[in-house]
Amino acid sequence: GAVVSQHPSWVICKSGTSVKIECRSLDFQATTMFWYRQFPKQSLMLMATSNEGSKATYEQGVEKDKFLINHASLTLSTLTVTSAHPEDSSFYICSALVGAGRAFFGQGTRLTVV
Protein backbone atom coordinates (compact mmCIF):
# COMPACT_ATOMS: atom_id res chain seq x y z
CA GLY A 1 0.00 0.00 0.00
CA ALA A 2 0.83 3.65 -0.15
CA VAL A 3 3.47 4.77 2.31
CA VAL A 4 4.25 8.18 3.67
CA SER A 5 7.58 8.53 5.38
CA GLN A 6 8.26 11.31 7.83
CA HIS A 7 11.67 12.23 9.16
CA PRO A 8 12.90 12.69 11.81
CA SER A 9 10.67 10.74 14.16
CA TRP A 10 11.83 12.83 17.06
CA VAL A 11 14.03 15.87 17.55
CA ILE A 12 15.21 17.96 20.46
CA CYS A 13 16.38 21.45 19.70
CA LYS A 14 17.39 24.56 21.54
CA SER A 15 15.06 27.51 21.79
CA GLY A 16 15.62 29.93 18.94
CA THR A 17 16.85 27.39 16.43
CA SER A 18 15.01 26.07 13.40
CA VAL A 19 13.94 22.52 12.73
CA LYS A 20 13.04 20.96 9.39
CA ILE A 21 10.67 18.02 9.11
CA GLU A 22 10.40 16.05 5.89
CA CYS A 23 7.39 14.21 4.55
CA ARG A 24 7.86 11.90 1.60
CA SER A 25 5.46 9.86 -0.43
CA LEU A 26 7.41 6.69 -1.21
CA ASP A 27 5.49 4.95 -3.96
CA PHE A 28 3.12 7.54 -5.30
CA GLN A 29 3.02 11.18 -6.27
CA ALA A 30 1.32 13.55 -3.89
CA THR A 31 0.33 16.91 -5.28
CA THR A 32 -1.19 17.80 -1.96
CA MET A 33 0.06 17.07 1.51
CA PHE A 34 -1.27 18.18 4.85
CA TRP A 35 0.48 19.13 8.05
CA TYR A 36 -1.08 18.57 11.45
CA ARG A 37 -0.06 19.30 15.00
CA GLN A 38 -1.19 17.41 18.06
CA PHE A 39 -0.67 18.55 21.62
CA PRO A 40 -0.92 15.97 24.42
CA LYS A 41 -4.44 14.63 24.94
CA GLN A 42 -5.77 16.86 22.17
CA SER A 43 -6.96 16.20 18.66
CA LEU A 44 -4.91 16.59 15.53
CA MET A 45 -5.23 20.13 14.27
CA LEU A 46 -4.73 20.92 10.61
CA MET A 47 -2.01 23.53 10.27
CA ALA A 48 -1.68 23.91 6.54
CA THR A 49 -2.25 22.38 3.15
CA SER A 50 0.89 21.98 1.10
CA ASN A 51 0.49 22.21 -2.68
CA GLU A 52 3.22 21.12 -5.05
CA GLY A 53 4.64 24.06 -6.94
CA SER A 54 2.60 26.72 -5.17
CA LYS A 55 2.23 28.41 -1.83
CA ALA A 56 0.83 26.53 1.09
CA THR A 57 -2.57 27.38 2.49
CA TYR A 58 -2.49 28.00 6.22
CA GLU A 59 -5.30 27.53 8.68
CA GLN A 60 -6.46 30.45 10.73
CA GLY A 61 -4.16 31.16 13.61
CA VAL A 62 -1.12 29.41 12.13
CA GLU A 63 1.77 31.76 11.48
CA LYS A 64 3.04 31.20 7.96
CA ASP A 65 6.32 32.97 8.70
CA LYS A 66 6.99 30.67 11.61
CA PHE A 67 5.95 27.41 9.99
CA LEU A 68 7.53 27.44 6.55
CA ILE A 69 6.22 24.86 4.13
CA ASN A 70 7.92 23.90 0.91
CA HIS A 71 6.51 21.39 -1.56
CA ALA A 72 9.05 21.50 -4.33
CA SER A 73 8.42 18.06 -5.77
CA LEU A 74 5.59 15.58 -6.11
CA THR A 75 7.08 13.36 -3.42
CA LEU A 76 8.42 15.75 -0.82
CA SER A 77 6.97 18.40 1.45
CA THR A 78 8.94 20.01 4.25
CA LEU A 79 7.84 21.89 7.32
CA THR A 80 10.37 24.16 8.97
CA VAL A 81 9.66 25.45 12.44
CA THR A 82 11.63 28.67 12.61
CA SER A 83 12.91 30.20 15.83
CA ALA A 84 11.38 27.38 17.82
CA HIS A 85 10.20 27.99 21.35
CA PRO A 86 9.13 25.56 24.07
CA GLU A 87 5.45 26.17 23.26
CA ASP A 88 6.13 24.75 19.78
CA SER A 89 6.90 21.39 21.35
CA SER A 90 4.33 19.05 19.89
CA PHE A 91 3.69 16.04 17.68
CA TYR A 92 3.74 17.04 14.03
CA ILE A 93 2.21 14.70 11.44
CA CYS A 94 1.90 14.93 7.71
CA SER A 95 -0.53 13.18 5.43
CA ALA A 96 -0.97 12.71 1.73
CA LEU A 97 -3.98 11.83 -0.37
CA VAL A 98 -4.12 8.76 -2.53
CA GLY A 99 -6.75 8.27 -5.17
CA ALA A 100 -10.25 9.39 -4.24
CA GLY A 101 -9.53 10.90 -0.90
CA ARG A 102 -7.89 8.19 1.20
CA ALA A 103 -5.30 9.79 3.43
CA PHE A 104 -2.11 8.16 4.59
CA PHE A 105 -0.17 9.56 7.49
CA GLY A 106 3.50 9.81 8.17
CA GLN A 107 4.86 8.34 11.37
CA GLY A 108 4.91 11.75 13.02
CA THR A 109 7.69 13.86 14.48
CA ARG A 110 7.89 14.57 18.16
CA LEU A 111 9.51 17.96 18.61
CA THR A 112 10.84 19.05 21.96
CA VAL A 113 12.23 22.56 22.30
CA VAL A 114 14.38 23.14 25.34
Added chain:
Amino acid sequence: RKEVEQDPGPFNVPEGATVAFNCTYSNSASQSFFWYRQDCRKEPKLLMSVYSSGNEDGRFTAQLNRASQYISLLIRDSKLSDSATYLCVVSSRPGDMRFGAGTRLTVKP
Protein backbone atom coordinates in the same frame (compact mmCIF):
# COMPACT_ATOMS: atom_id res chain seq x y z
CA ARG B 1 -18.42 24.77 19.27
CA LYS B 2 -15.84 22.27 18.05
CA GLU B 3 -16.16 21.01 14.52
CA VAL B 4 -16.08 17.41 15.64
CA GLU B 5 -17.09 16.34 19.12
CA GLN B 6 -16.70 12.93 20.64
CA ASP B 7 -17.59 11.11 23.82
CA PRO B 8 -15.20 12.35 26.48
CA GLY B 9 -14.14 8.89 27.64
CA PRO B 10 -12.08 7.17 28.83
CA PHE B 11 -13.80 3.85 28.41
CA ASN B 12 -12.51 0.97 30.49
CA VAL B 13 -14.15 -2.31 29.54
CA PRO B 14 -13.46 -6.01 30.10
CA GLU B 15 -12.50 -8.31 27.29
CA GLY B 16 -15.49 -9.46 25.35
CA ALA B 17 -17.56 -6.39 26.09
CA THR B 18 -19.41 -4.35 23.52
CA VAL B 19 -18.61 -0.66 23.49
CA ALA B 20 -20.06 2.23 21.49
CA PHE B 21 -18.57 5.58 20.64
CA ASN B 22 -20.52 8.59 19.47
CA CYS B 23 -19.48 11.59 17.46
CA THR B 24 -21.23 14.73 16.22
CA TYR B 25 -20.05 17.20 13.63
CA SER B 26 -21.05 20.77 12.93
CA ASN B 27 -20.31 21.24 9.24
CA SER B 28 -23.38 20.18 7.27
CA ALA B 29 -21.30 20.26 4.08
CA SER B 30 -19.20 17.35 5.29
CA GLN B 31 -18.91 14.65 2.69
CA SER B 32 -16.68 11.93 4.05
CA PHE B 33 -16.54 10.30 7.41
CA PHE B 34 -14.01 8.01 9.02
CA TRP B 35 -12.96 6.32 12.20
CA TYR B 36 -9.23 6.24 12.86
CA ARG B 37 -7.40 4.61 15.70
CA GLN B 38 -4.32 6.10 17.24
CA ASP B 39 -1.99 4.24 19.51
CA CYS B 40 0.05 6.17 22.01
CA ARG B 41 2.66 8.38 20.32
CA LYS B 42 1.87 6.92 16.90
CA GLU B 43 0.26 8.23 13.77
CA PRO B 44 -3.47 7.70 13.20
CA LYS B 45 -4.42 4.69 11.14
CA LEU B 46 -7.63 4.26 9.25
CA LEU B 47 -10.00 1.88 10.94
CA MET B 48 -12.92 2.26 8.58
CA SER B 49 -14.80 4.68 6.42
CA VAL B 50 -18.38 5.42 7.36
CA TYR B 51 -21.13 5.22 4.77
CA SER B 52 -24.68 6.50 4.89
CA SER B 53 -26.09 3.01 4.78
CA GLY B 54 -23.95 1.90 7.67
CA ASN B 55 -21.14 -0.57 7.30
CA GLU B 56 -19.53 -3.40 9.15
CA ASP B 57 -16.01 -4.76 9.21
CA GLY B 58 -15.70 -7.80 11.40
CA ARG B 59 -16.35 -6.76 14.98
CA PHE B 60 -16.65 -3.10 14.04
CA THR B 61 -19.85 -1.42 12.90
CA ALA B 62 -20.07 2.21 11.87
CA GLN B 63 -23.20 4.25 11.30
CA LEU B 64 -23.89 7.71 9.96
CA ASN B 65 -26.94 9.89 10.42
CA ARG B 66 -26.59 12.91 8.15
CA ALA B 67 -29.78 14.55 9.37
CA SER B 68 -28.54 14.53 12.95
CA GLN B 69 -24.91 14.96 11.93
CA TYR B 70 -24.01 12.00 14.06
CA ILE B 71 -21.58 9.13 13.64
CA SER B 72 -21.15 6.05 15.74
CA LEU B 73 -18.74 3.16 16.12
CA LEU B 74 -19.66 -0.11 17.77
CA ILE B 75 -17.01 -2.61 18.80
CA ARG B 76 -18.20 -6.08 19.68
CA ASP B 77 -16.28 -8.75 21.57
CA SER B 78 -13.55 -6.32 22.62
CA LYS B 79 -9.97 -7.55 22.52
CA LEU B 80 -6.99 -6.34 24.49
CA SER B 81 -5.51 -5.16 21.22
CA ASP B 82 -8.45 -2.80 20.71
CA SER B 83 -7.03 -0.54 23.42
CA ALA B 84 -6.29 2.74 21.69
CA THR B 85 -7.70 6.18 21.11
CA TYR B 86 -10.46 6.27 18.51
CA LEU B 87 -10.70 9.38 16.41
CA CYS B 88 -13.80 10.52 14.59
CA VAL B 89 -12.81 12.26 11.38
CA VAL B 90 -14.94 14.38 9.09
CA SER B 91 -14.01 15.86 5.74
CA SER B 92 -15.77 18.40 3.53
CA ARG B 93 -13.20 18.12 0.74
CA PRO B 94 -10.52 15.56 -0.06
CA GLY B 95 -7.70 15.72 2.44
CA ASP B 96 -9.17 18.45 4.62
CA MET B 97 -9.78 16.20 7.57
CA ARG B 98 -11.15 17.48 10.83
CA PHE B 99 -10.45 15.35 13.84
CA GLY B 100 -12.32 14.87 17.03
CA ALA B 101 -10.33 14.90 20.24
CA GLY B 102 -10.56 11.13 20.40
CA THR B 103 -11.98 8.68 22.88
CA ARG B 104 -9.58 6.52 24.77
CA LEU B 105 -10.50 2.87 25.13
CA THR B 106 -8.80 0.47 27.50
CA VAL B 107 -9.78 -3.18 27.32
CA LYS B 108 -8.81 -5.12 30.43
CA PRO B 109 -8.37 -8.87 30.92
